[in-house]
Amino acid sequence: METKSAISEAMMVAFSTAVSVVPKKTSRNLSDFKDIAHLAVAVNGFALTPRQRLLITTSYTKWQKKKNNNNETVGQWVHKYICDNYKDLKKILTNPKNKDAVELYTKTITSIIDMSVESLEYLDDALGPLFVSYTAEGGLLSEYEDLFNEYYWKCVCEALCQFGKELSYSRLLRYDTIYAFRIVILFISKKITNGLQMKHEEFSGCINNDNSCCISKSASITKNKKFKDT
Numbered sequence: 001m002e003t004k005s006a007i008s009e010a011m012m013v014a015f016s017t018a019v020s021v022v023p024k025k026t027s028r029n030l031s032d033f034k035d036i037a038h039l040a041v042a043v044n045g046f047a048l049t050p051r052q053r054l055l056i057t058t059s060y061t062k063w064q065k066k067k068n069n070n071n072e073t074v075g076q077w078v079h080k081y082i083c084d085n086y087k088d089l090k091k092i093l094t095n096p097k098n099k100d101a102v103e104l105y106t107k108t109i110t111s112i113i114d115m116s117v118e119s120l121e122y123l124d125d126a127l128g129p130l131f132v133s134y135t136a137e138g139g140l141l142s143e144y145e146d147l148f149n150e151y152y153w154k155c156v157c158e159a160l161c162q163f164g165k166e167l168s169y170s171r172l173l174r175y176d177t178i179y180a181f182r183i184v185i186l187f188i189s190k191k192i193t194n195g196l197q198m199k200h201e202e203f204s205g206c207i208n209n210d211n212s213c214c215i216s217k218s219a220s221i222t223k224n225k226k227f228k229d230t
Helices: 002-020 030-044 050-067 074-085 087-093 096-118 120-135 150-167 174-209 212-229
Strands: none
Touching: 050 096, 050 120, 050 150, 050 174, 074 087, 074 096, 074 150, 087 096, 087 150, 096 120, 096 174, 120 174, 150 174
């Protein structure tokens, strides 16, 4: 048991060292860390060492105190980043017609990060099912999937990767903090994606099985079409 723990600790040190030499310009996308963060998750699951948890909670608390000067939330930071880098999503996020939906997503992104930071020790057990449910059929965010789809969430995760740089309060701990936070982002990304996939699989199953749900929906569409034609 001790040997396994020692090996795991040695791997984490190696990962941390590898992160420290990654050029800054390559740290924009989550996929850039797939050989480091993804491997760590494959070995240990969505588990963080006590040191990593401390780095995240301490740096996030410091950021919250700092941001109180302009009252900016994580969700607002993320959407600002997206607007600055993606013109297509900027049109959606700045459209007055989407105001309620944007506010919901802004608050939800903030809540997701807040809850994750508060539950780092038992991340998957505490929040896994909840985050999956957000984008699954009938979930909190399922109503606006036509606007905020998988592409949107990919951009959100990219923004959160960049946000991780805001958390670094010490130059010596910069890459260790970013790396630890990216494991959390991987967790969030996986659960949100799982919810979307579940919703799509249920819809596909409905079509393939030609069940009463689909028949009823088809009949309703036909009825509405006839009504419009008259």
